[in-house]
Amino acid sequence: MTEQEVARNFNDIRRRIAEAEMNAGRKPGSVTLCAVSKFHPVTAVYDAIKCNQLLFGENRVQEAYKKFIQINEDQAIVLKPELHIIGTLQLNKVKHAVMVASCIQSIDREEVLVEIEKQCQKMHKTIKIFFEYHTGEASKSGYLDYEKLRTSVKNCAEGMYPHIIPNGFMTMAPFTHDEETVRASFKTMREIATRLKESFPLLPLTELSMGMSDDYAIAIQEGSTMVRIGTALFGPRETSEEIQ
């Protein structure tokens, strides 16, 4: 995809997000765009930065690390972009994830929190996280069990992880064109987020990361505060192999 095509896609998607906000009666600017650059070369990230995009999502740590270290070391890039890790995290990848990302959206088990805390402590760094909850059949990622999710949130609230800022929730809808199934998945996530926010009012659980290229308009209707869009911005990925 050329730089011009990427620029056109950014204009297009930003306009559509604004329309979806308006149609849903949401405040303008209440939805953040996270540009998912996974499986695209670092040049795609540069093209997006030229469109003033400052938030990116990547799902594989090694790939993300290579691209974003290069960008962070590039003197020509004055305003450094933020990177969110959005893919399931293996424990041996946590260290590099913490080094390069400002947020890990894909927390799916307590073990990962323990390891993030350990690495952050060593680096004297705090990091934001979102809890990923499993709401759809197609993806296997996220907490499957509500009680386990609740325990993790509770542990954060009780101060077990002083270097971790629990900042919200993330989910992926099932890969189907059946709108009601997709909507039900987002609704489940929103209801669970609301319930946990009420239980732990001191945690800054403000973000609801829901919606991808094919379903972000529905997600915005259901209260998403962050959409993660790849294909609609950068075109088809160069490989379909998306398993870590």
Ligand SMILES: *Cc1c(COP(=O)(O)O)cnc(C)c1O
């Ligand atoms: C790949 C990916 C996206 C972006 O998907 P598109 O359909 O290309 O917009 C969003 N979220 C997660 C977790 C992903 O892995």
